[in-house]
Amino acid sequence: MGFNYVIFWLIMFAIFVIAELVTSGALISIWFCLGSLAAMAAAKAGTGFIVQMVVFVVFSTALLILTKPFIRKVLKFNPEPTNADAIIGGVGVVVETINNIEEKGAVKIDGKIWTARALDDNIIIKEGSKVKALEIRGVKLYVELI
Numbered sequence: 001m002g003f004n005y006v007i008f009w010l011i012m013f014a015i016f017v018i019a020e021l022v023t024s025g026a027l028i029s030i031w032f033c034l035g036s037l038a039a040m041a042a043a044k045a046g047t048g049f050i051v052q053m054v055v056f057v058v059f060s061t062a063l064l065i066l067t068k069p070f071i072r073k074v075l076k077f078n079p080e081p082t083n084a085d086a087i088i089g090g091v092g093v094v095v096e097t098i099n100n101i102e103e104k105g106a107v108k109i110d111g112k113i114w115t116a117r118a119l120d121d122n123i124i125i126k127e128g129s130k131v132k133a134l135e136i137r138g139v140k141l142y143v144e145l146i
Contacts, residue, residue: 005052009040027071035060086110090133091146098125098143107143109133114141 013036016029023029039056047055092109099105100121107116118125119134119142131143 005043006040009036009043012036031060031063034063084136087133092131094125094127094129097127107131107141116141116143119144
């Protein structure tokens, strides 16, 4: 008796369902869940594993392309805009000495504490200094001494 591909696709379906549940409804693997079911149907029909894989890939990809824009619109999966860029040009106070080499530093600006770095790696900005916010890279605020 050979390998049971129906069981294989059932296990893959379960893995994708668990992955979907773990990602808090972010609709990450739902398409693969459905692709696994289609591949399982192909396995039940007696097709070879290559055909099953093609069914899985084609079905999952087609569902992703055809439904994701619609689902995003219906479920309003729009990232929340932030006002982080509003602090650019603002003045803050260094609350932890900024030293890029040691990867340390923090600035308080608009009542919030930001991990901060000097725009120039060779400059150390002491705690209590006033700085101007120049740009945000990732979660770090880049500043210069006023």
